[in-house]
Amino acid sequence: MMRNALLFALMAALFVFTGLTQSWNVALTILNMGVISAIMALGVNMQWGYAGLFNIGVMGFAALGGLAVVLVATPPVEGAMAAGGWRILGALAVGVAALVAASLVWRRLPRFRMLAVLSIIVAGFFIFRGIFDPGVAAVEAINPTIQGNLGGFGLPVLLAWPAGGILAALAAWAIGKTALGLRSDYLAIATLGIAEITLAILRNEEWLSRGVKNVIGLPRPVPYEVDLQRSTAFVDWATGFGFDPAAASSIVVKLCYLGLFAVVLALVMLLAELALHSPWGRMMRAIRDNEVAAGAMGKNVKARHLQIFIIGSAVIGIAGAMMTTLDSQLTPSAYQPLRFTFLIWVMVIVGGSGNNWGAMLGGFLIWWLWVMVEPMGASLLHTLTAPLPDGWAKAHLLDGAAHMRLLTMGIILLLVLRFSPRGLIPGR
Amino acid sequence: MDLLNALVAFANFVFVPAVAYGAQLALGALGVTLIYGILRFSNFAHGDTMAFGAMCTILVTWGLQSWGISAGPLPTALLALPVGIAVTALFLMATDRAVYRFYRKTRAAPVILTMASLGVMFVMNGIVRFIIGVEDINFADGARFLIGAREFREATGLDEGLAIRSTQAITVVVAAVAMALLFWFLNRTRTGKSMRAFADNEDLALLSGINPGRVVMVTWLIVAALATTAGVLYGLDKSFKAFTYFQLLLPIFASAVVGGLGSPIGAVAGGFVIAFSEVGVTYAWKKVAGYVMPENLQPDGLAQLLSTDYKIAVSFAILVLVLLFRPTGLFRGKSV
Structure with missing residues (x-):
């Protein structure tokens, strides 16, 4: 217990150190992303630590959360629904209906079912494309430089967070239905695939997410810095304490975000801890440690796996929505698997799989490292290459500093896995 | 005549690219499937092993080019390939010693x-980016085309041209040689047989005196050869870019799973199944349809x-x- 408190105190000291040596603005920026990373790590920890499920599609679920922000919070685009929105929705309904019909036929039909299913799928696909394509063309033709998409419902942006969780949960349900119950590696491959496909959809379906044109200027749950600087009350308050209003406004905005994120983190943490120590949590760990024995005791292993996979993915989706809210833009091309999937895994493994506090600590610690390794690596290389004459080799080495973080993260992961596989705060 | 034109268009845009791509996927999937069968895990580093091998080969290629050595009409990279394989094999064996051996022991x-x-x-990804950077690198030299589209049109008098790039031809030939060697090795040599025995039943293999350290070492050697060859061929055919190899991971795993994880012949079949479906589904069939279908039935879109x-x-x-209908794959791998 002492040890854990010490670890968290050390973590806090790192952030205070950053604040003192660099600036509080930087420290808060890192801390805000740290909270989001901690929530994602909690989601992965539920899947891996409680149940031993190997999900390497974190990026996809986070991106679905980001999509939810666009769909919930942006105002609807004028006339988009009339131009082609209903066609698109109708087409999607036809597609889903075809899939449902195919699966019903597969289950009910005594013979020729392969043929029947194939013809339903093929016919469904062509009807889908027939309805879908004109709708898409019509929607994307509306004011393409700043709109060209359906927009969203124009609801408060905070509603997007649970919505992101629901979107991610739906995707997790579809994946879990197919890949759970097979060998563990298959789930890994399937999640890797669904993450890539989700991103491919976000990058290409302009009617949905504007693709690589990005959705910018998403509504924020906190005031804008400019508005704060214009408000006389705020400027008076800041100068009263002897702060520069411009710097103070940006710190206040970050603190507001931090407050919102901290509430979510506390809620997720509370629920996760309650669940882990409930009879349900004991059952999950029993299943993780010995599936056969748990099955023999009458536990439905596959259903429980599906359940925890959906819950964990939903938590990741919520965190993804929070991240997009923080950036106040959705940039599909910014999602990289190394950053969004494998980094989260490093957090969970380093922090301690199976332990919520460990995953949280790992989230903060590794995110801080991830941000700090690059300048540290650059200065290290500068020192090392200082005696070298200027030229190609030196320039090349200095350029390489940007890639140091991948190397560092990989080595950290391998070292922890090898020498301290239970992590900083081991699970019980 | 129309039918011939349609066939040529099909060969030019679907068959030839898919065969080359399928050969690359098959080589990659063979590596994955061997590791799965003998070392018993899914190796997610395989894409980056391919990138690493290709990087070593490119560096040697540059060295050869700067000394003025070339392979005539063939790409210089083929001369550099053995060196690339050797370096990659050393790297993989070092990785095994440093990382995997511990988990195998425990x-x-x-x-x-x-x-x-x-x-x-x-x-590996960090090392590759550190050494060679993230830019697109084109290292194919030698003759560009085995058959040019224009020569083909002039020789046959058809409207459609058939172009076969030399890299595509080389891919298929090299892949065929590599696969033939691998199957000969696995089925005819003593070491190959002991590897298959080890894959089938580890305990029984150990009891009958097979040296596990040797099996593991030979496996990494073969994997290095396959991965480097696949990486270099892909790089020659398209171009070398550090992170495209990561994205090859999904098609490669799909190939291995479709064929049946642990089954080498399945990996080859799976590679071609995946390649032909990818190219076939994403090709705009309008041109081919224009030749075979009657005027009034032709599609107005791209038919993609x-x-x-x-x-x-x-x-x-x-x-x-x-996964839904046959989780063991086409050739009954050892999964589930």
């Missing part, structure tokens, strides 16, 4: 090995089922279908 669960392979992937951006969705869809 008989850790396969998923732990898989996770360690993620760490290795990170490290999915845009090329969704290539990855095709391998994924096939993977899901296989």
Whole structure:
């Protein structure tokens, strides 16, 4: 217990150190992303630590959360629904209906079912494309430089967070239905695939997410810095304490975000801890440690796996929505698997799989490292290459500093896995 | 005549590219499937092993080119390939010694090995980016075309041209040679047989005096050869870019799973199944349809089922279908 408190105190000291040596603005920026990373790590920890499920599609679920922000919070685009929105929705309904019909036929039909299913799928696909394509063309033709998409419902942006969780949960349900119950590696491959496909959809379906044109200027749950600087009350308050209003406004905005994120983190943490120590949590760990024995005791292993996979993915989706809210833009091309999937895994493994506090600590610690390794690596290389004459080799080495973080993260992961596989705060 | 034209168009835009791509995927999937069968884990570092091997080969190629050595009409990279394989093999054996051997000794669960392979992937990816950077590198030299489209048109008098790039031809030939060597090795030599025995039943193999250290070492050697060859061929055919190899991971795994994890012949079949579906589904069939279909039935659109951006969705869809209906793959691998 002492040890854990010490670890968290050390973590806090790192952030205070950053604040003192660099600036509080930087420290808060890192801390805000740290909270989001901690929530994602909690989601992965539920899947891996409680149940031993190997999900390497974190990026996809986070991106679905980001999509939810666009769909919930942006105002609807004028006339988009009339131009082609209903066609698109109708087409999607036809597609889903075809899939449902195919699966019903597969289950009910005594013979020729392969043929029947194939013809339903093929016919469904062509009807889908027939309805879908004109709708898409019509929607994307509306004011393409700043709109060209359906927009969203124009609801408060905070509603997007649970919505992101629901979107991610739906995707997790579809994946879990197919890949759970097979060998563990298959789930890994399937999640890797669904993450890539989700991103491919976000990058290409302009009617949905504007693709690589990005959705910018998403509504924020906190005031804008400019508005704060214009408000006389705020400027008076800041100068009263002897702060520069411009710097103070940006710190206040970050603190507001931090407050919102901290509430979510506390809620997720509370629920996760309650669940882990409930009879349900004991059952999950029993299943993780010995599936056969748990099955023999009458536990439905596959259903429980599906359940925890959906819950964990939903938590990741919520965190993804929070991240997009923080950036106040959705940039599909910014999602990289190394950053969004494998980094989260490093957090969970380093922090301690199976332990919520460990995953949280790992989230903060590794995110801080991830941000700090690059300048540290650059200065290290500068020192090392200082005696070298200027030229190609030196320039090349200095350029390489940007890639140091991948190397560092990989080595950290391998070292922890090898020498301290239970992590900083081991699970019980 | 129209039918011939349609056939040529089909060969030019679908058959030839798909065969070359399929050969590259098959080589990659063979590596994955060998590691799965003998070392018993899914190696997520395989894509980056391919990138690493290709990088070594490119560096040697540059060295050869600067000394003025070339292979005539063939790309210089083929001369550099053995060196690339040797360096990659040394690197993989060092990785095995430093990382995987410990988990094998402690008989850790396969998923732990898989996770360690993620760490290795990170490290390899970092090394590749550090050494060669992230830019697009085109290192193919020598003759561009085996058959040019214009020569083909002039020789046959057809409207459609058939172009076969020399890199495509080389891919197919090299891949065929590599696969023939591999199957000869696995089925005819003593070491190959002991590897298959080890894959079938580890305990029985150990009892009958097979040296596990040797089997593991030979496996990494073969994997290095396969991965480097696949990486270099892919790089010659398209171009070398550090992170495209990571994205090859999904089609490669799909190929291995479709064929049946652990089955070499399945990996080859799976590679071609995936390649032909990817190219077939994302090709705009309008041209071919224009030749075969009567005037009034012709499609007005491009007749493209999915845009090329969704290539990855095709391998994924096939993977899901296989998982749903035949989880052991076409050739009854040892999964589930």
